[in-house]
Amino acid sequence: MASLKELAAREPKLSPGHRACAGCIPALAFHQVLRSAPGYVVAGCATGCMEVVTTIFPYTAWNIPFIHNAFENSAATISGVEAAYQVLKRKGKVTKDIKFIAFGGDGGTYDIGLQSLSGAMERGHNMLYVCYDNEAYMNTGIQRSSATPFAADTKTAPVGKVHKGKKQYPKKLTEIIIAHDVAYAAQASPSHWRDLNRKVEKALSIEGPAFINVLAPCPPGWRFPSDMGLEMARLAVETCFWPLYEFENGKRKLTYKPKEKLPISEWTKHQGRFRHLHQEENKHLLEQAQQEVDRRWNELLALCGESA
Ligand SMILES: Cc1ncc(C[n+]2csc(CCOP(=O)(O)OP(=O)(O)O)c2C)c(N)n1
Numbered sequence: 001m002a003s004l005k006e007l008a009a010r011e012p013k014l015s016p017g018h019r020a021c022a023g024c025i026p027a028l029a030f031h032q033v034l035r036s037a038p039g040y041v042v043a044g045c046a047t048g049c050m051e052v053v054t055t056i057f058p059y060t061a062w063n064i065p066f067i068h069n070a071f072e073n074s075a076a077t078i079s080g081v082e083a084a085y086q087v088l089k090r091k092g093k094v095t096k097d098i099k100f101i102a103f104g105g106d107g108g109t110y111d112i113g114l115q116s117l118s119g120a121m122e123r124g125h126n127m128l129y130v131c132y133d134n135e136a137y138m139n140t141g142i143q144r145s146s147a148t149p150f151a152a153d154t155k156t157a158p159v160g161k162v163h164k165g166k167k168q169y170p171k172k173l174t175e176i177i178i179a180h181d182v183a184y185a186a187q188a189s190p191s192h193w194r195d196l197n198r199k200v201e202k203a204l205s206i207e208g209p210a211f212i213n214v215l216a217p218c219p220p221g222w223r224f225p226s227d228m229g230l231e232m233a234r235l236a237v238e239t240c241f242w243p244l245y246e247f248e249n250g251k252r253k254l255t256y257k258p259k260e261k262l263p264i265s266e267w268t269k270h271q272g273r274f275r276h277l278h279q280e281e282n283k284h285l286l287e288q289a290q291q292e293v294d295r296r297w298n299e300l301l302a303l304c305g306e307s308a
Contacts, residue, residue, distance in 0.1 A: 001198055007035050011063065013043075018061035019053040023226030025233060026050050026132045026216040029190045030103070033130055033214070034064075036200035040098040042081055043067070046074035046108030049139040049218075050132060071108050076116035078102035079125040086126075099204050100127040106147035107137040110173050121180040121209045128203045128210045131173065134218040142221050146171040149241070150292060151285045153273040164276060164285055169292050174213045178247045183208030186246035186255070189215045191233035195244055195255050206248075215242045223272025235267040240297040245304060252304045261297070264290045 013034040020027040026049060034041070044067040045051040054061040055068060069077050078100050088094040102120070104113050109131040117129055136154050137143040144154040150169045153159040157166040178185050183206045188196040196214065203210035217232035219225070224232055236242035237256065241264060244256040265286060268274035277286040301308060 001201060002036070002038070007197065010035055010038065013037070013041060013062070013064045014054065015061045015063055019056055020049070021218075021220060021226070023219045023229045024049075024053075025190055025229040026105075026134055026218065027053070028229070029130075029132050029196075029214045029216045030054075032190055032193055032196050033101070033103075033200050033212075036197045037099055037101065037204055040064075040096050041101060042078070042098060043101045043103065044069050044074050044078045044081075045102075046104035046113055047071040047139070048105035048108050048137075049134070050103065050105065052139055069102075072112045073116045074102040074104045074108060074113055075120040075127075075129055078127050078129075079120040079123060082125045082127050100125075101204075102127060102129045104129070104131055105138070106131060106133040106135060106173075107143075107145045109133075110146045110171050114176075117177075117211075118180065121177060121182050121211065124209055126207055126209070128200070128212065130200075131211070131213045132216040133213055134216045134221060135170070136218075136221050138218050138221040147173065150289050151274065151277055151282075153276065159276045164282060165273070172296075174211070174247075177211040177213075178252070180209070181250075182211055182247070184210040184246070184248050185212070187213045187215070187242065187244055189233045189237050189242060189244060191230050191237060192244060192256055199246060199255070202246075202248075221273070223275075224270050228270060232267070232270065235262065235270070238262045239264050239267045239293065241267060241293050243297065243300055245300065252300070254300075254304050254306055257306070264293050 042065045046069050082100045142155045144157040147170050148166050151165040153165045159165050184203045186199045217229045238258045239262045245254045
């Protein structure tokens with residue numbers, strides 16, 4: 001594994017000076033993923049905040065070959081490029097070792113790009129797909145996605161007198177990808193950067209399709225102060241809302257287990273989108289959210305062969 005000194009010395013693949021919001025954790029997640037990838041990389045990104053803020057014409061923040069994709073086809077594009085690379089390599093026209101990374105937000109991954117991601121994973125391309133999950137369609141004004149947490153206030157699932165935010169629990173996308181029997185799948189968080197770094201290195205070194213789901217807190221979308229993004233990511237892990245684990249050789253493994261599992265309220269209380277959960281009349285919703293986190297955490301512990 002590369003040392004911190006080696007990581008810091010690497011030429012950045014994404015330059016500073018892009019147009020992301022102050023305190024944008026998706027941007028940090030991209031930096032962490034790309035720093036973890038040594039050598040030649042070709043990347044693509046589905047339409048969404050990160051594609052928009054890094055490619056405002058006539059500028060680009062990308063120091064590597066980058067392909068702009070529509071909302072639904074980041075995985076399809078990169079799998080096509082990877083297939084072409086295999087042909088050129090076989091014919092001796094390319095000799096370099098090149099890695100391929102497709103990025104997408106949760107809207108572009110959990111929802112609209114799911115079929116192209118599923119196809120790429122099933123066909124077995126030697127590529128890494130990274131989902132930066134900021135838990136809503138942020139670029140277009142905070143609409144709910146199938147990754148949005150239960151009871152979160154969004155523009156299309158708002159909090160009012162009758163409805164109290166999103167009604168459904170988030171889709172278990174990492175598990176859906178694991179069901180494809182991929183070479184490697186993991187959940188990571190920029191708050192645990194060493195863990196994320198190791199997962200990216202592993203995903204790129206393994207032959208075959210790999211997937212990493214990275215939690216990426218969004219200050220305007222989640223409504224927390226812009227210097228608290230990493231703390232939001234850390235609390236999502238410490239409350240077990242966002243467990244850090246990986247899937248390899250048919251087995252799931254926790255890569256971090258909180259010493260003391262914090263209640264979900266430690267995470268929700270800092271975020272404007274959950275403000276209503278901390279009012280007396282909505283306490284039952286907070287309890288419901290906690291029960292689902294506990295249920296999923298216990299299910300994962302059992303799958304990982306761990307005790308509580
Ligand atoms: C088929 C299609 N539907 C809708 C849009 C409009 N659109 C562009 S980006 C976006 C939201 C992206 O959300 P997400 O993938 O979660 O990324 P984020 O903006 O949160 O980074 C939408 C709805 C589109 N470009 N294409």
